[in-house]
Structure formats: C-alpha cells, structure tokens
Amino acid sequence: GENVEQHPSTLSVQEGDSAVIKCTYSDSASNYFPWYKQELGKGPQLIIDIRSNVGEKKDQRIAVTLNKTAKHFSLHITETQPEDSAVYFCAASIFHQFYFGTGTSLTVIP
Amino acid sequence: GAVVSQHPSWVICKSGTSVKIECRSLDFQATTMFWYRQFPKQSLMLMATSNEGSKATYEQGVEKDKFLINHASLTLSTLTVTSAHPEDSSFYICSARDRAVNQPQHFGDGTRLSIL
Numbered sequence: 001g002e003n004v005e006q007h008p009s010t011l012s013v014q015e016g017d018s019a020v021i022k023c024t025y026s027d028s029a030s031n032y033f034p035w036y037k038q039e040l041g042k043g044p045q046l047i048i049d050i051r052s053n054v055g056e057k058k059d060q061r062i063a064v065t066l067n068k069t070a071k072h073f074s075l076h077i078t079e080t081q082p083e084d085s086a087v088y089f090c091a092a093s094i095f096h097q098f099y100f101g102t103g104t105s106l107t108v109i110p
Numbered sequence: 111g112a113v114v115s116q117h118p119s120w121v122i123c124k125s126g127t128s129v130k131i132e133c134r135s136l137d138f139q140a141t142t143m144f145w146y147r148q149f150p151k152q153s154l155m156l157m158a159t160s161n162e163g164s165k166a167t168y169e170q171g172v173e174k175d176k177f178l179i180n181h182a183s184l185t186l187s188t189l190t191v192t193s194a195h196p197e198d199s200s201f202y203i204c205s206a207r208d209r210a211v212n213q214p215q216h217f218g219d220g221t222r223l224s225i226l
Contacts, residue, residue, distance in 0.1 A: 015193045041220070041222070045217065046214050100153055105151070
C-alpha cells in the first residue's frame with residue numbers, strides 16, 4: 001500500500017519567516033494530495049490541496065508544490081504569523097483511500 | 111465550505127458504559143465516512159471506513175465488537191464504544207468524503223473520551 005513520510009516532525013520559525021514542510025509518497029498511482037491544519041483540541045481542517053495534473057497551487061500565504069517524478073510534495077507558508085502555529089498533516093489519496101503523514105508541529109515565535 | 115459535525119465533543123463516563131458518537135455531514139452527501147483515533151502528539155490512526163448502507167471495513171487490530179459503526183444514511187455515521195474501559199480513553203475523530211471523485215475528507219472537531 002501507499003506510504004507517506006513527512007518531515008520535519010517539529011519546526012520553529014520566527015514570525016514573518018517562511019516555513020516549509022515536505023512529504024514523500026511511494027505509490028505513483030496516488031493522484032490527490034490534501035494538506036490539513038490541526039489546532040489543539042480540534043479536528044484537522046483542509047487548508048489546501050493539489051491534484052496530480054498540477055505542479056503548483058497557491059492560496060494567499062500558502063502554496064503547495066508537487067513533483068510527480070520524485071514523488072514528493074511540499075507545503076510552503078510565507079510571512080508566518082503566530083496563528084499559523086498548529087500541527088500540519090499531509091496526505092496522499094489513491095482509489096478513494098487516504099494515507100496521512102505523521103504530522104509536523106509548527107511553532108511561530110512572535 | 112463542507113461542514114462535518116461531531117457530537118459530543120467531550121464525554122466522561124464510568125468503566126463499563128457504552129458511548130455513542132455521532133458524525134454528520136451538514137451540507138453534502140457522504141458516501142464514505144472514516145473513524146480515526148488520535149493519541150496525544152501523534153498522527154491519525156484509521157480505525158474503520160464505513161460506506162452508506164453496508165458494513166464497515168475495520169483496520170487490522172481494531173475490534174469490531176468493541177467499536178460498532180453504523181452508517182445508516184448519506185449524512186450520518188455513528189461509532190459506539192461498547193463496555194468502555196480506561197484504555198479506550200482517547201480522541202476520536204470522524205471524517206466524511208463527498209461522493210464525487212478526488213474530493214477531500216472533511217473532519218469533525220473530534221470527541222474527547224475519558225473513561226474513569
């Protein structure tokens with residue numbers, strides 16, 4: 001089955017700096033890649049997603065890139081703010097099944 | 111956007127009690143719903159996948175008789191933790207996916223279950 005690896009597990013950045021989280025996947029048939037943000041005590045919330053026919057997608061301060069050849073995708077957050085502090089999960093989807101990464105705890109230091 | 115409502119958000123009960131958690135998709139039809147368990151500072155652990163009108167598919171190591179799942183309609187799935195014990199204490203999260211292809215899972219806000 002699909003295997004998704006996510007790095008780093010923890011990340012601290014100064015407010016205003018950029019943050020990058022990377023994920024790799026193993027099954028080239030995966031064709032949909034969402035990113036979720038989970039705040040303490042809440043369920044994960046979808047923040048951005050990308051499909052396999054697209055290489056990059058941007059939504060304000062958040063962007064996701066996908067390299068199908070290398071089987072990796074990344075989340076980029078620019079101009080980080082304290083409210084960006086949370087746990088972020090990547091996922092790869094194949095045949096309606098979702099495989100999640102192990103999460104990245106992001107801390108934005110004011 | 112798509113909304114998934116999960117209730118209750120927090121349950122405290124005595125050992126031996128059965129607890130039911132509801133998961134509703136409020137503005138879309140969810141042919142598939144997922145139930146996850148999450149331990150502190152860990153990732154989501156898929157427990158089971160339920161499709162409307164059929165039996166749930168449980169992941170390896172998850173007891174079917176312990177965690178009863180019912181998906182009676184396109185907008186409602188329930189998880190019942192039967193005869194709960196302290197080791198069942200955890201954060202349970204449901205998610206629902208729209209019937210269309212390549213749609214994301216939308217998560218509820220989770221249920222914190224504490225068994226005394």
